Amino acid sequence: MTEENAASPSDAVRAVLARLDEHVEGVEPDTALPCPDALEALASCFGLSTFEREVLLLCAAMEMDATTAGRCAAASGSSRAFPTFSLALAALTDPHWSALAPVSPLRRWRLVELDEESGLTTGRLRIDERILHFLLGAPYLDVRLHGLLRRPPAPESLPPSYEAAAERVAMSWADGRSDAPLRVELVGGDERTRSDIVTAAAAGCDLALYAMDGTDVPTDPAERDQLARLWQREAVLLPAALLVEVGEPDREQASAVEAFLESTAVPLVIASAEPRPSTRSRAERVLVPALDNDEQLQLWREAFAEVPDVSDADIANLVSQFSLPPHVVSSAAAAVRRDASGDDAVGLAWQAGLHEARMGLDELGRRIEPEAGWGDLVLPERQMRVLREIVAHVRQRATVHHEWGFSSTLRRGLGVTALFAGGSGTGKTLAAEVMARELGLDLFIIDLSQVVSKYIGETEKNLRKVFDAAERGGALLLFDEADALFGKRSEVKDSHDRYANLEVSYLLMRMEAYRGLAILTTNMKKALDTAFLRRIRFVVDFPFPSERERAEIWRRVVPEQAPVKDLEPALLAQLTVAGGSIRNIALSGAFLAAEEGEQLQMRHMLAAAHTEYLKLERSLTPSEVQGWV
Incomplete structure (x- = not known):
């Protein structure tokens, strides 16, 4: 903090204290000096009147100037050595009773706090710690929001399609309508991509970006209103925009998120993979675009520029197979750089792409590692x-x-x-x-x-x-x-x-x-x-396999290293079952032989065939076992 910035709040405080001194006989008041920029910003953003601004400064003086307690006691003619509303009404400029109403800026935005147990006019007034530090030029995120909000990482660059989406978000904030003020709905893509787009939009508007999960929005109305007011105050002080990421909330949580959005009149983005069903006024909707082939090529080329032995043809093959967002392509390239030993960078790149791509599918289906040729x-x-x-x-x-x-x-x-x-x-x-x-x-x-x-x-x-x-x-x-x-x-x-x-x-x-x-x-x-x-x-x-095809399946299904004795694929092919059942019979017969400590023989296959036919609700016919029983 510079010396000039450190002095400015004190100058403004001395101007207010001077008004207190006017009420103390024999004390010469100080000369009023200009108010600091931080105070002007507060007064402008929160709509403070001259009186409300001086009340705020009086409360700040209690923390900044050791003489304030004595001055308050002397000015009020009592033992109350702290700011009160009655003192402010008597000593400050253009006083009005509405300044301390619960809906007034001072209390609505929690700029000052009132000790209500001591009464409205005689209770102690105290400046909020976050506001005091703002006046002193030490901005930070209110500690009451820690754990709820996070700072998303800023992307190094974005493809043109994503940059255009970020510009649309920024323009929607600038053109906020009365029915959806400063609110944007971002739909599509994955969570990191949506975050990158909104971060770029916020940077373009000279705003910091904070993000929170929709599941963290309180369902209790009073807690939700308190959170909304606290965040709106922070959005003004920092200044900042908010990204609310929602998944598939239940009805109660969805209603809580909707109510939170409705009560927040600062730059905000509600992001989700799918459009949100809503009966209330909708925000401006921006879709996350799909990257075209040229953008994907450029992404992969830049990410693998420092990876040796990956040609343009290899990149084209990778792009034809994978459609990954920028951060995932970068992650795949980083994995290749870590693991590459100079042998098969392209193969590693392919495997890295598979690994990144399969994450979203593993919970939706059954993945099989293909081994058959x-x-x-x-x-x-x-x-x-x-x-x-x-x-x-x-x-x-x-x-x-x-x-x-x-x-x-x-x-x-x-x-x-x-x-x-x-x-x-x-x-x-x-x-x-x-x-x-x-x-x-x-x-x-x-x-x-x-x-x-x-x-x-x-x-x-x-x-x-x-x-x-x-x-x-x-x-x-x-x-x-x-x-x-x-x-x-x-x-x-x-x-x-x-x-x-x-x-x-x-x-x-x-x-x-x-x-x-x-x-x-x-x-x-x-x-x-x-x-x-x-x-x-x-x-x-x-088609159902012919007898010749069944014999070929029997030849291939029994491994070469398996100990067998007198197995006849041509005779086994008389069993009128498809390939799946043939594999079941062969495996079951092998277990029976292994349990006996014997070589795999036709009798083991017969016993296994009986079990398989029971499952199929069929019976072995004499023609199926002719020549091998």
Whole structure:
């Protein structure tokens, strides 16, 4: 603090004390000097009258000047050696009774506190500690807000799309309307991205930014009102803006947040991943934009500029796969720099991207680490050819869509979608795992029977969460049990059929727009409406395996290192079961042999086959075990 700044409040205090001295016989008052800028700022921002300003200074004098207590006692002609309202009314300029009303600026904004037990006029007046330090040029966040508010980190830079969103937030503050003063709703993106945008907006307006969670807003009306007033005072003193981050609060908490927003007339942003349902006046809404391909390329180039052996072609491949916000790309690059040993920086970058992208999906589906390869699939050549074609569509989409310009001519329906149809155990999930491994992607299995809700709108909400999270890394999405949602729904008989059609249409729309690979599985292809099937790019039928194919599955399912004796795949293939059951029988037979301490033999397979058939509610026929029993 400079000497000049330290002296200014004292000068103003001496001017007020001089008015007290006028009421003490034989004391010559000091000469009044100009008031400091901090006092003028308080008076202007909180609308203080001349009298209220001098009351505030009188209370400040009690803390700043050791002679104030004696002067107050002498001026009031009593033993009250402290400021009181009666003393202020008698000694200060243009007194008025409303200055100490609970709704007046002095008490509404807690600039001074009154000892009410001693009475309105004779109770002690005390300046709030935060206000005193503000007058003395020592600004800080009120300690009563510590733990509730935090300072978000400032981004080093933002992509142009995010900068434009930050400018819209700042402009909305500047153009605050009477029905939504200085209030902005920021929707979309992840929490850190929203914070970066608002931080940039606040910096552009020369404001500090503080953030709080919507769950910390008190549900008690009195506590909430106190918090709102305290923050509004801080927003003026600092000055600052507030970011309130809301997730999915319950009804009571949502009402509390809404009431808090309504009572806060300072620059504020309410941020969420989804638009907030509200019956009250809405704030100006700003959407977090999706970064286009060029912005993503620039992000990755800048983040990996110091990582060796990562070429522009490698960056293009990474961008074609991952759509990550700037802070996540920076985190991925930092992970590569820490772990890179000069061997495979590109592979590390890919794995870092997968790690960052999978965080939002882990709680929405079952992730499978893909290990199976093409050699583990036993399918007719026609189906294998289609599966490889699907992989080519995913792998080359950056070349075809962007380099060759098909995204500008087709615009919609660029997502790679497939339907895998076939009975249980025919290899649908295994095929998806093989493709995920070939593409270097995570495989997430989403059970549609768990996603579909009987409540209107909930199914779309659940699907939106899945696709929004998956967009970050283009994971391979396998929607299991599509029959739970699909069916011959085109004939609308009641409202439930109409909403079921909307749910199916929403799923197909998101699949068509999805930048990764989305696969539906079904056991009942004939139950699906042909109008829906036309919107799927690939349809792959997984037939029940023939005896020759079953024999090949048996050959591949038993590991080479397993101790076997007289196992005959051709005879085992007589069991009329699909690949999934074959794997179950082989594994169960191995456990039986291991328990006996014997080599794996046909009798172990027979016992395991009996168990599997009981599960399938079937019985072994003589033709199935002919020649090996």
